[in-house]
Amino acid sequence: MSETQAAVDGNVVSDWWSTSVSEIEPGVVRLRGYPVESLIGTVSFPATIWLMLRGELPAVHEAALLEQALVAAVDHGPQAPSIAAARMAATCGVGLNSAVATGVNLLGDVHGGAGQQCMQLLSDLRHTCVSDDVPVAAAVAELLARYRGEGRFVPGFGHRFHPRDPRRDPLIGAVEAEVAAGRLAGGHLEIALELEAQLAAGRRRPVPMNIDGATAVVYAELGFEPELGRGLFVLSRSVGILAHAWEERSSGRRIKGPIPPPLLPTYTGAALRLPDTGTP
Structure with missing residues (x-):
């Protein structure tokens, strides 16, 4: 046995994928130290998501608020590109x-x-x-002035489809209730509401928070890192994507494109032309 082979002993191999998330052995499945059989039937799916990401079980109010945000972002119809793409893929012979x-x-x-x-x-x-x-108010005003000067949109505010996103009020109301009860600090909520107010100032139509802004407030108040906010959105929207893909697959239609067959994309290229063959 070479020195290199000797160095790769059992501990080195075992440590290669060391993890604090789960412990798996024959007959044993523990998630963050909890036997999975103790979680089944006693801990909700949102609470399990929290456990897996944060290492500890959430308080009841934390799990409930997380669940509300996950439910709110589940679906936005086949006009959403991610859902439309999944529906098209489902008609092309790929697996679900x-x-x-x-x-x-x-x-x-x-x-x-x-x-x-x-x-x-x-x-x-x-x-x-x-x-x-x-x-x-001053921090928000400075940021909006910079964004306007750079021609940038403020993420999480306004919606191309909804004058007022119907998911905004229940989520923000739930956070406000938690802040009033002293269970959340409310600092991120205060900033989001100030952004909303200053974006609306002097405008005929306000620019309210959309689902992204409302869930951002929820996840930020619950202490999730920004990158996990996108991960949680993906978990939520995957439910809608799955439902739409399954519905489209069940329709029996094959190779469904982005527009109905009688319609063709508008052609904007050169007029009809033929190659010069060089013959007189």
Whole structure:
């Protein structure tokens, strides 16, 4: 046996994928130290998500608020690119898992990333207000002036489809109730509401929070990191993607494209032309 082979002993191999998330042995499944059989029937799925991501079981009010945010973002119809792509994939002979993966893989910075971006924005503003003792209104005004000067949209506010996102009020109301009960600090909520108020100032139509902004407030108040905000959105939206993929697959239609067969995309290229063959 070479020295290299000798160095790769059992401990080195075992430590290669060391984890504090789960312990799996023959006859044993423990999640963050809890035997899975003790969780089944006693701990909700949202609470299990919290346990797996955070290492401890949440309080009842924390699990309930997390569940509300997960429910709110489940679906937004086949006009959402991620869902449309999953439905098309389901008609192309791929497995249901591949159809769902097709939809999930479209959830990037532009479609699906605004919640994470809003969480980061709220976190940065909160840090500025606390660390530099800057009033919330002043910090928000400075940020909006910079964004307007750069021609940028504020992530998590406004909606291309809804004048007022119907998911905004129940989620923000739930956070406000938790803050009033003293169970959440409310710092991120305060900043989000100030952003909403200043975005609406002087406008005929307000720019209320959308689902991304509302869930960003929930996840930020619950202490999740911004990147996990996108992960939680993906978990939530995967339910809708699965439902749509299954419905489309069950229809029996094959190879369904983005527009109905009688319609063709508008052609904007050169007019009809033929190659010069060089013959007289």
